Amino acid sequence: MAVVLMAYASRNGSTRGIAERIAASLDEYGNQVEVHQVGRAPEAGGYDAAVFGCGLYGGAWPTEAQAYVRRNQATLLRRPVWLFSVGIGAAAVEQGFRFAGMLAGEGPKVVGQFQDTIGPRDHHVFAGAIEPAHLSRVGRLLYRGIRGKYGDFRDWKDVDAWSDTIARQLADD
Ligand SMILES: Cc1cc2nc3c(=O)[nH]c(=O)nc-3n(C[C@H](O)[C@H](O)[C@H](O)COP(=O)(O)O)c2cc1C
Numbered sequence: 374m375a376v377v378l379m380a381y382a383s384r385n386g387s388t389r390g391i392a393e394r395i396a397a398s399l400d401e402y403g404n405q406v407e408v409h410q411v412g413r414a415p416e417a418g419g420y421d422a423a424v425f426g427c428g429l430y431g432g433a434w435p436t437e438a439q440a441y442v443r444r445n446q447a448t449l450l451r452r453p454v455w456l457f458s459v460g461i462g463a464a465a466v467e468q469g470f471r472f473a474g475m476l477a478g479e480g481p482k483v484v485g486q487f488q489d490t491i492g493p494r495d496h497h498v499f500a501g502a503i504e505p506a507h508l509s510r511v512g513r514l515l516y517r518g519i520r521g522k523y524g525d526f527r528d529w530k531d532v533d534a535w536s537d538t539i540a541r542q543l544a545d546d
Contacts, residue, residue: 383428
């Protein structure tokens, strides 16, 4: 049984939903999971393992998540860590957006910065959700320009499969 930190950043709620689902799944496997917004999360030293998840905005993780990881990097390097990002890019190919390939390439770029400092076991990019109200007027026009579609594209099977691999690795550690 591991004590696991699940820390997330979610402006519009879809990442929070995925974080809660992964936490519930790890709980079911007998782990003790604490879910926190990354800006309010306790420092990582009190946990055996950590999972971080952030919604992508402008191809990046929010500064409070980057700051948390930097501040705790020595601790995180010695623990198993998993990262996930949530973005519309992950749904773009399937949904037929223009420039889908470019959007889909953002995840690896985001996480590249953490590769050496904390050595995460994996980084997974999940499809997210987007509504017109999340975008400014100009944003909506640009989104239309890439033939962007609105909706909740979260793939719960993908989320559950990823949770299972984490649970199995925690059990083997
Ligand atoms: C202003 C804005 C910028 C966004 N930028 C990106 C992006 O760069 N890459 C991406 O894949 N998704 C992008 N998205 C889509 C969000 O990441 C996606 O909707 C995600 O589910 C949001 O997570 P949240 O609901 O937890 O905030 C953007 C959405 C908005 C509203």
